[in-house]
Amino acid sequence: MEIFAILLKLVKKGAEADIYLTTWNGKKSILKIRKRKEYRNEILDNRIRTLRTVREATMISEVKQFGISTPLVYFVDSKKFEIYMQFVEGRLVRDLPSNMIIKTCEKIGKMVGTLHNNSIMHGDLTTSNFILLRNKLVILDFGLSQKTERIEDHAIDLRLFKEVLNSAHVEIVNKAWLSFLRGYGKIVGSQRRERVISQVSVIEKRGRYANVV
Numbered sequence: 001m002e003i004f005a006i007l008l009k010l011v012k013k014g015a016e017a018d019i020y021l022t023t024w025n026g027k028k029s030i031l032k033i034r035k036r037k038e039y040r041n042e043i044l045d046n047r048i049r050t051l052r053t054v055r056e057a058t059m060i061s062e063v064k065q066f067g068i069s070t071p072l073v074y075f076v077d078s079k080k081f082e083i084y085m086q087f088v089e090g091r092l093v094r095d096l097p098s099n100m101i102i103k104t105c106e107k108i109g110k111m112v113g114t115l116h117n118n119s120i121m122h123g124d125l126t127t128s129n130f131i132l133l134r135n136k137l138v139i140l141d142f143g144l145s146q147k148t149e150r151i152e153d154h155a156i157d158l159r160l161f162k163e164v165l166n167s168a169h170v171e172i173v174n175k176a177w178l179s180f181l182r183g184y185g186k187i188v189g190s191q192r193r194e195r196v197i198s199q200v201s202v203i204e205k206r207g208r209y210a211n212v213v
Contacts, residue, residue, distance in 0.1 A: 109183025
């Protein structure tokens, strides 16, 4: 079977990778290409991009066994640092009405709790990395994900999500955060949730101290 991929347009330029809208075997698709870091030695840079490309594709597929919805991975070219993925229809949670964002944050909390229960840190939890398709929530972008059981790493995930709510959804931040924590606690349990939240507070205090200094 012949495989065709036609580049259409740039969707997003990121620090680590560029995202393109394309087609794959006639299907609407997303192409993610990891970019060269000029400040790094070329051999080292190629190795890092190869490892991260393979790791991300593996993680996107692996989390499905935990009941997490992610895009299908169509093809990985580790030599070109490329991943072709399913284009997911739906709306970014970021763009939903405020009442829907609050409601959806509980589902996000459950999803993040499931990842953490399975020793996975997402690394880039923003409302732009979740798509709501009818009642189905899909999580995107595992480019910074890693395997870890450390409370602090899981707290970093929560801290980032809280920061995003505070900057992009300031009018609903408290309700959305509580909704997230409610969902998160339902999965990890109240004791684990409180340990992670406590570590979030520690991270926040470090940040405030650094800003003062």
